[in-house]
Amino acid sequence: MAVVTQHKIPKWKIEEVEELTQKLKEYPTIVIANIEGFPADKLHDIRKKLRGKAEIKVTKNSLFELALKKAGLDESKFKPYLTGSNAYIFTNMNPFELHLFLAKFKLKRYAMPGDKADEEVVIPAGDTGMPAGPILSTFGKLKVKTKVQDGKVYVLQDTVIAKPGDPIPPEAAPILQKLGIMPVYIKLSIKVAYEGGVIIPGEQLEINLDEYKDEVMKAHFNAFSLAVEIAYPEPEVLKVTAQKAARNAISLAAEIAYITPETVQAVISKAMTKAYALAGAISGKVDLGIQVPQ
Amino acid sequence: MEYIYASLLLHSAKKEINEDNLKNVLSAAGVAVDDVRLKAVVAALKEVNIDEVLKNATAMPVAVAAAAP
Amino acid sequence: MEYIYASLLLHSAKKEINEDNLKNVLSAAGVAVDDVRLKAVVAALKEVNIDEVLKNATAMPVAVAAAAP
Amino acid sequence: MEYIYASLLLHSAKKEINEDNLKNVLSAAGVAVDDVRLKAVVAALKEVNIDEVLKNATAMPVAVAAAAP
Amino acid sequence: MEYIYASLLLHSAKKEINEDNLKNVLSAAGVAVDDVRLKAVVAALKEVNIDEVLKNATAMPVAVAAAAP
Amino acid sequence: MEYIYASLLLHSAKKEINEDNLKNVLSAAGVAVDDVRLKAVVAALKEVNIDEVLKNATAMPVAVAAAAP
Amino acid sequence: MEYIYASLLLHSAKKEINEDNLKNVLSAAGVAVDDVRLKAVVAALKEVNIDEVLKNATAMPVAVAAAAP
Structure with missing residues (x-):
């Protein structure tokens, strides 16, 4: 069989x-x-x-x-x-x-009634090649400025008629087709x-490639942070570890008002911050004759 | 800010912030002391927990870090 | 921080931050002055444009506030 | 993140990120490998210029420091 | 950075970061393992709360992104 | 900053920051130790919770970046 | 961080960061020195411009102020 x-x-x-x-x-x-x-x-x-x-x-x-x-x-x-x-x-x-x-x-592809634009839809300035006639009122509706030149419709300036995601005006479809503009992706x-x-x-x-990029970045950042934390001996890492150590030292110096040329700025800033905090705390009750930054 | 700096100096030296002490410090710095302001500052600072205010002033950067989304 | 508050007091009173002035202010606040430290602070502050530092320091609370949202 | 860490391990060891290598590493770490995910990761990372991404990532801490005017 | 990526792979796979596991992963990635370095990394990571470090690490990219003018 | 770095070295090595230890470390680094300064630093650090200060110090970069508009 | 604090101590004492000096400082702080790590840290730091790093670290408060919109 x-x-x-x-x-x-x-x-x-x-x-x-x-x-x-x-x-x-x-x-x-x-x-x-x-x-x-x-x-x-x-x-x-x-x-x-x-x-x-x-x-x-x-x-x-x-x-x-x-x-x-x-x-x-x-x-x-x-x-x-x-x-x-x-x-x-x-x-x-x-x-x-x-x-x-x-x-x-x-x-x-060309737009069909009911389509949304996938990219900005621009009617470019210049000769459309379309004979002047009832089509002029369609251009008018789309707020495209035109003039008639040699019996043809002439667009005066580039005009955006839809932004990405906007619905494409149904009356624009034949014009876009004539102009060879395909604003919809397939x-x-x-x-x-x-x-x-x-x-x-x-x-x-x-697949969202941006997500993968973010993950790679995050993974690397995690690795880098961990490496900084354990002072993993690579120059790029130790640069940051050393910076962190220096910052730690300056903060500690500022805390105990240990003045050296490197720390003087941090120490004074700290004293200032405290002074303004205190001034702020009583500024409602006392005229200190100063402006307290809020 | 002279009155504030002088008050903080007394506070960090663990001295009482009263009119006499404050006046002493300000005079030593060559500041002509305004008695009304002196009284007002001393009175206002009595109402304030200075240690608490100073602690918060230093805590700021941390608060900011926490606020970061 | 006593030495710093005393220095800032002198600065805001538009007096020079030198050993004598600083010692005077600190003594008036009842602080036992340590000469080595005094010299170190005066020397370090000579290297610094205090007005500049104060400007930066004052900008801070603003920055912090702006960071909050 | 296991697949990404494993991929970056291969990358930094200058080995190709393909299904076999990735599977090997993941298995060695005791991860039960999902074939679909494996394929997705390999395909996606082919399109991602890892060196470029890492360069941007590493520039970061420096950038923060460098942002100080 | 191979040792770090391998460690994070183990960490995210919820496996212990010990010499044997780390060696396994590195070998699977074709990395010639240096025993001293292996010991050093394992010992150093024991001192660190990895989850805590990663939590802070994730806060940064957001901040950095915001910093980009 | 030698005294501060030496103190942080002792702190991270989980050793007590006292005059003897600090002197030892500084001498090993070839620093001529000034006894007054030594005493001052040790005394000042006794008043401070170093771990707390360091935690805030590290939180800062995040704050800085986030503060950027 | 011990190796880094010790290195910065040497740097600020204007001593060379080499294996011997670093070992000396670490030992004085009671740290059990691992030779491989020592070599690795010294080699890596040779590639780092420490003065540059310190300048960035000190510049931070300015960065905060500058961030104010």
Whole structure:
């Protein structure tokens, strides 16, 4: 029976499964991305960017499932994600690396009614190439100053019509399209990633690099502070330890009013601070004939 | 600030801050003493726990550190 | 701090901070004056622009207050 | 912070921060290694210029001191 | 700084910072361990309340950030 | 500052700050010891809680940085 | 901090910070000297401009005042 069924499968399908199986064996990392409603030309852009780092295949879920079986992978792990239209990405990068790489380049599209701006939307000064007509009132609504020159709409100065996060005025959409301004970002939505037996849901792939930077900084700072505390013999550390020791010495000297050229400033400051505190404490009752800083 | 410095000098020398002592110190420093002010300062300082005030004055930097978010 | 308060008293009374003046003030406050210390303080204060130091010291409470929020 | 400390240890020992090395260090410290986290850390630190971050971090205490005009 | 990072790794993994543990971690990171230095760091860290030091260390970056004009 | 550094050395070594110990340390550093000053420092430090002073001294840098607008 | 206080003591006494001098001072303070640590500290301090460090440490009160907005 199985043999008979297989004969009915078109040749291209067999070849496609064969190719997918090969890639599943070749690459350690597999990423499934949702391309429902994703513009084909943008997918093409991504494919270009990934050249040499990863391969993208758009194929039927059923064929991918077959390939998983043939490659000896546990298809049950992938099953929940094999719905809708998917692109399959094969790469040697680890899933987080791929995700960071994809996040690095911004894909943009034209605004549609209801969109929010992902970046500042500016109508630039100059000839719009649009014939003067009813469109002038739209420019007026957007508070863009124009004049008509040779029958064309001419914008007088660069005008911001939306800041990042602002809704883009719906009437601006056709103008922006005419001017070739794409203020909305799109990104490939990753459903799941797989590497070496580990399934990582897409939402876990988000990495905030600033957080990592902060953590590295904090870890280093902790280490540095600890090193200072134990006078770990590295010049950079001892510089701070010595400074701390000197400061300790000056504070102690100030406390016992031990006057030397190095400490005189600290000692007097301390005496002054005390004097003003006391003056402040009685300034409400006595006219000391001075200004007490509050 | 002469009256304050003189008072602190007496305080740190563990001498009583009264009109006579304060007047003595101020005169020794060549300050022409104003009796009204003298009385007022002595009276006001009687109401104050000087050690407490001085302690807080020194405690300031710590307070600031704690206030840092 | 007696030597310092006495010095600041002299300074604010616009008198020179020298050994004699300082000794006078300290004695008036009933402090037994130690000559070595006296010399050391007078010498150290000669090196210092007291007005400058006082200006910085006075700025401090302001800085502290500003730091509070 | 274990993953970060382990990474900085590798960095300061001039070893590559990859999954194998990081896993080795963490295991030696008795940390039960989470593979997903391991991958995330390795990927993230590839993008972070650690030397740059450390330079800024180390400059700090000096900066504070240097801030004194 | 390898010894310090390794110590903090152990500390954050809630493992004791002793010679054996520290040596294990350093070796796993490919560091050639110097026994005298190992002993010195372990001994010095015994004298320090690490949590206390780290608490103060974390206060600083905030302050420093604020100081950046 | 020699007397202060020597005192802090004794303090951090958990030794008593008395005239003999201080004299020993200063002599070892090649400092010609002045007995009056020695007595004055030892006496003054007896009045002070050194740990408390040092705690405040270290808190300062944080305060400074935080005070920056 | 013993090694550092001892080093600063030598520095302010205008003596060279070398192994012998440092050992002498530490021993006089009753500190059991560890030769490896001694060497490491002396070597590290050779790279440090101590006068610069002290200048920064002394400049602090000014920094506080300057921070006032």
